[in-house]
Amino acid sequence: MTTRPNRAARPGSYHHGDLRRALIEAGTALARAGGPDAVVLREVTRQVGVTANAAYRHFADRDALVAAVCSDAQTAVALTMEAELAEVEPSGDDGADACAHLRAVGAGYLRFAATEPGLFLTAFSVPDDLRRAASEDSAGDSGRTPFQLLAGALDEMVMAGVLAPERRPGAEFLAWSAVHGLAVLALGGPLSGLDRATLERVGQRLLEMVDAGLQGPRP
Amino acid sequence: MTTRPNRAARPGSYHHGDLRRALIEAGTALARAGGPDAVVLREVTRQVGVTANAAYRHFADRDALVAAVCSDAQTAVALTMEAELAEVEPSGDDGADACAHLRAVGAGYLRFAATEPGLFLTAFSVPDDLRRAASEDSAGDSGRTPFQLLAGALDEMVMAGVLAPERRPGAEFLAWSAVHGLAVLALGGPLSGLDRATLERVGQRLLEMVDAGLQGPRP
DNA sequence: ATACAGTGTTGACACCGTACACATGAGGTG
DNA sequence: CACCTCATGTGTACGGTGTCAACACTGTAT
Numbered sequence: 438m439t440t441r442p443n444r445a446a447r448p449g450s451y452h453h454g455d456l457r458r459a460l461i462e463a464g465t466a467l468a469r470a471g472g473p474d475a476v477v478l479r480e481v482t483r484q485v486g487v488t489a490n491a492a493y494r495h496f497a498d499r500d501a502l503v504a505a506v507c508s509d510a511q512t513a514v515a516l517t518m519e520a521e522l523a524e525v526e527p528s529g530d531d532g533a534d535a536c537a538h539l540r541a542v543g544a545g546y547l548r549f550a551a552t553e554p555g556l557f558l559t560a561f562s563v564p565d566d567l568r569r570a571a572s573e574d575s576a577g578d579s580g581r582t583p584f585q586l587l588a589g590a591l592d593e594m595v596m597a598g599v600l601a602p603e604r605r606p607g608a609e610f611l612a613w614s615a616v617h618g619l620a621v622l623a624l625g626g627p628l629s630g631l632d633r634a635t636l637e638r639v640g641q642r643l644l645e646m647v648d649a650g651l652q653g654p655r656p
Numbered sequence: 657m658t659t660r661p662n663r664a665a666r667p668g669s670y671h672h673g674d675l676r677r678a679l680i681e682a683g684t685a686l687a688r689a690g691g692p693d694a695v696v697l698r699e700v701t702r703q704v705g706v707t708a709n710a711a712y713r714h715f716a717d718r719d720a721l722v723a724a725v726c727s728d729a730q731t732a733v734a735l736t737m738e739a740e741l742a743e744v745e746p747s748g749d750d751g752a753d754a755c756a757h758l759r760a761v762g763a764g765y766l767r768f769a770a771t772e773p774g775l776f777l778t779a780f781s782v783p784d785d786l787r788r789a790a791s792e793d794s795a796g797d798s799g800r801t802p803f804q805l806l807a808g809a810l811d812e813m814v815m816a817g818v819l820a821p822e823r824r825p826g827a828e829f830l831a832w833s834a835v836h837g838l839a840v841l842a843l844g845g846p847l848s849g850l851d852r853a854t855l856e857r858v859g860q861r862l863l864e865m866v867d868a869g870l871q872g873p874r875p
Numbered sequence: 876a877t878a879c880a881g882t883g884t885t886g887a888c889a890c891c892g893t894a895c896a897c898a899t900g901a902g903g904t905g
Numbered sequence: 906c907a908c909c910t911c912a913t914g915t916g917t918a919c920g921g922t923g924t925c926a927a928c929a930c931t932g933t934a935t
Contacts (some may be wrong), residue, residue, distance in 0.1 A: 440878085451883085451884085451929085452882060452883075452931070452932080453883080456882080470753075477921090477922070477923090478922080478923065478924090479922065479923080480920080487883070487884095488883060488884050488926085489885050489922095489923080489924090490884070490885085490924080491882075491884075491885075493925090494881075494882055494883075494925075497883095498922090498923075498924075499922095501922065560810075561841075561845055561846060562840075562844055562845060563844075563845070563846075563848045564845070564848055564874075565773055565845070565847070566848055566849030567847065567849060569844050569846065569848075570846050584846075584873060598695055598886080601677055607854070607857070607861065610838065610847065610850075610858045610862075611834075611858065611861060611865050612842060613837065613841065614710035614834055614835075614837035614838035614858075614862055615813065615830075615833055615834045615837055616833075616837065617837035617841055617845075618832065618833035618834055618835065618837025618838070618839075618840065619837070619838065620836065620837075620838035621781075621836065621840050622780075622829075622832065622833060622836055624781055624811065625780070625781055625782075625788050626780055626781060626783070626784070626836075627780060627782075627784045627785070627786050627788065627803075627806055628786065629783055629784070630785030630786060631786075635826070638826070639826055639829045639830065640834075642826065642830060643829075643830055643833060645869070645873060646830050646834075646866070646869030646870060646872075647865070647869060647870060648869070649866070649868060649869045649871070649872065649874060650865030650866060650867070650868045650869025651865060651868070651869075651874050652868070652874070653864060653865075653868060654864060654867065654868050655868060655871070655874060656815075669890080672913085672914080675914085695891090696891070696892090697891080697893090698890080698891065706890095706914070706915090707914065707915050707916080708892080708893085709888065709893080709895095709914075709915070709916085710894075710913075710914050711911055713912075714913095717892075717893075718891095718892065718893090719899095735929080781935080835893085839887090849915070
């Protein structure tokens, strides 16, 4: 995990330059193509050109390898979110801006799921008690993880006065659940087969629902 | 689950009485304990006391077996939902009742996920283009699948006038996404580790959010 | 120069899904 | 009754997987 110098391996050298990194990258390629189950240890080592057991010098077991790939995938999600956030033009109205930021975070999540299904599933279908969500291993350019980007948008809404402070705690889980559910149902689950257009439309409405629903029952 | 004659196999008989059913039930037991990945074909046949290859007389491959287990699991979800629906006392206000029914469906979904995590994941993490959601193989006592129970509650809301008709199409996907997301995040995903109490609380708020959010942005 | 610790290799094991050929026996037909 | 047939279960085998234990190589510090 430390910043190994990444000295290139001289070809034909017995020792690989930075095997750990190489394994993670090959694993990421497999995950991108086929989700977490596709990152099979033997295939990863094969692609890197090394014996299967060599991986055990860098990872306790296969699960540790996919966990590393998972962190990388979360970083990719954060980058997509940041891109979406960057496209929001300030309108002068802090409340509207905060809502737009929340929508951007959600839209980034959904866009990533649609664009990189394999990586998406790898990022968020791995058991993990929120530790990775707070670890800088999963952060994007802004130094924040997807979870932290979401939390930031919600904080902003409170500060702008468009979300009641007493509704703030735990709001991450509500918003996250909504977008995550759609993504998962559409990817591996019973909603595969829905065409991209309707999926896009449902996604938009879902974000509206979160926006309206976070503030609780209507007066 | 169906009413197959289920003639008991005479012990020592070469032919098993109703192997297909026996395999599904053993598979369900495994799924209950460890989710879809735990239903491993060889172990299933071992428990039934039969050779691994015998399963291939009844299922094209392992995936077909877990698909059958999946249908059974969805039936179990429908039963939990129906139980939750039965507890709703009519209040005289059709609109309130319809909302209560929607909440009951969602609460049943979440309760099943918390009570039977393995079965839940098996029910809804299997690729499938909504065909199973409409098949009577997945229905409960009322003859309706979880998906159909959800759709029914939403229809009721429209009829009672608490959901605008133009918001009805696709509303299943919105509500389903929300509860499904929470369930999945809490089970296999990054939200495992959240204790049961907070999970319960988040679940309640999530149902509120759906209720309020389905009707779109506030005036 | 030598010892050592880190890294990669070899060989093996248990387990999995699955294909093929074969054995069994229940039920219909003469 | 004898016979045939076909659905069903068995045996054996193959390629794939994750992982372990013992061994081989090599860059580095003594």
